[in-house]
Amino acid sequence: MRYRRASSIVLRIVNNEIQCYNFIQKKGKSLSIEELNFVKEMNNWVEEIDFLSAFKELSLERIAGKIFALTEFGIIIKEHSPAEVDDSSYKENWKWGDSAGLYHFSIKNNKFISERQQEESFARSLVEKAKKTPSPAVFNENQNKYQTVLNYEKPDFDKGIFKVMKRRRTIRSFNPTGPLTQSELMQSLFAGLGIVSFRNVDPIGLLPLKMTPSGGARNPYDAYIYCLNVTGLEKGIYHYSPTEHSLGLVNKENLPTPGDMLGSQPWINNASAVIFLVANINRTMWKYEHHGAYRVMLIEAGHIAQNIILAANALGFYGSPTAATYDNIIGDTINGELGLLHSCVYAVALGHLGENKNLYEQ
Ligand SMILES: Cc1cc2nc3c(=O)[nH]c(=O)nc-3n(C[C@H](O)[C@H](O)[C@H](O)COP(=O)(O)O)c2cc1C
Incomplete structure (x- = not known):
């Protein structure tokens, strides 16, 4: 079985940990320095045996667990797996870089707040929020801001295209x-x-x-x-x-x-x-x-x-x-x-x- 590093991963450091996140699979895990060093070299497919030489001090069982975890959490990709299809497609076709990729794929398929109970708690939290941090103004006015302000009559919006709009x-x-x-x-x-x-x-x-x-x-x-x-x-x-x-x-x-x-x-x-x-x-x-x-x-x-x-x-x-x-x-x-x-x-x-x-x- 062969593995390579996933193409759609980003790293960040949180609370002294190196966290690696696969934004297509929407999962990730923290990596040790040893794991990071190994994963960073996995530009091309590597065999399971290569893990053995990289983590000599670990038992076979621990290495198998490591490979499983790295695959499961989207850090590395197993050859011929469904994850490889998406990963290869991203690698070959996505031209807008990892910043747009991170945004695009991360916002897909997330649960929205809309079920009744959640809506109610959202409404409650919004009330609390408005008390603590008032909403920014949702319109701007020219009066009292600019020296020259030209006022016009609004179009008759019961006529023509405005009637539909x-x-x-x-x-x-x-x-x-x-x-x-x-x-x-x-x-x-x-x-x-x-x-x-x-x-x-x-x-x-x-x-x-x-x-x-x-x-x-x-x-x-x-x-x-x-x-x-x-x-x-x-x-x-x-x-x-x-x-x-x-x-x-x-x-x-x-x-x-x-x-x-x-x-x-x-x-x-x-x-x-x-x-x-x-x-x-x-x-x-x-x-x-x-x-x-x-x-x-x-x-x-x-x-x-x-x-x-x-x-x-x-x-x-x-x-x-x-x-x-x-x-x-x-x-x-x-x-x-x-x-x-x-x-x-x-x-x-x-x-x-x-x-x-x-x-x-x-
Ligand atoms: C990009 C966008 C996404 C929206 N998504 C939702 C939605 O998921 N559910 C919903 O009830 N209304 C949604 N709306 C409707 C807005 O809530 C609505 O436009 C706003 O309350 C103003 O009301 P109006 O459209 O009658 O002027 C969305 C509107 C826009 C522009």
């Missing part, structure tokens, strides 16, 4: 019996991801131009739609193809609830459809190897979601966003179509307003 609200009470039509769903998808024309860029090829801007027209996002209550569509997860403007049924078996895919938020279960915006990171990374492009990728999800939501508002229903995405559950539900370089960054739940008609009390 003004309607946008995050609702958390959907009408479980008020379906969306296929046309309504498809129009919302088109607003966010639909292609209006192409630009031919030699030698790259055709780049889609959409109603949302995309850094370098790389268009990293794919949409998967969980259709729960869309007239004439069987319940299931569909993939949207913007070139065809079509839906492809990906999976209709053993589906978790959308709430379970999105931070355990039960209010999402009454939505008629939920759009998962999945970044195909390699599309952006292929052109922009600089880690600043990580931001570009995230920002684009906001543009797309906003257009989807505004189209929904124009058509008479609502779109509520959530970034509490569980990539692992979403990936399983989408039949494993999501690899290491995919991430569900954002989602929008669509539907009609439910019982709680007061938009501001949800």
